[in-house]
Amino acid sequence: AQSVAQPEDQVNVAEGNPLTVKCTYSVSGNPYLFWYVQYPNRGLQFLLKYITGDNLVKGSYGFEAEFNKSQTSFHLKKPSALVSDSALYFCAVRDIGYSSASKIIFGSGTRLSIRP
């Protein structure tokens, strides 16, 4: 069965510092991996995804994520945090090893708080 874990409920970073939001996954085949962001009182927005190719993928708002197959991780990163990055972040995985279409599984979310 596929699963995804976000080990940190909350991450606190000072503005201007680099940030990392962690995500690990478990699938039987190869994964499709996604990051979504939810700003206060708003719906979820797609940030970036890994399908194949380069392990480092770049997305919206200056975010990037690195796919690490050996560590089964897909951590979200940004070189310099902004206060406006404060939001709830969700990692998601789909196992493309299934023969039939499979649903995306979301992590429990990590609340990112950027202090001025």
Add this chain to the structure above:
Amino acid sequence: GAGVSQSPSNKVTEKGKDVELRCDPISGHTALYWYRQSLGQGLEFLIYFQGNSAPDKSGLPSDRFSAERTGGSVSTLTIQRTQQEDSAVYLCASSLNINGGNEQFFGPGTRLTVL
């Protein structure tokens, strides 16, 4: 182009009443998903539809919950005999299809409060 829309945005109901939540996906998207999000929590998968295939209902928490998708477009999530624990934000999402690496586009959600 219009995104995913949901109605109503807020619904307050009394325990025991039935409610219907509506989702209009992005035109051309064949996959449609329903999720439930409790306050500040993660997403709980409820059901998905893919084209004319039988829906995956594996996430529906009880037989009080049902959903349909008419004409491959609009979807309605129905909760019968609502309970206080049903209070949550119900999110709908659509994607081009359910295969491959297509990302989901989410609606703004319906906040359901059961008194």
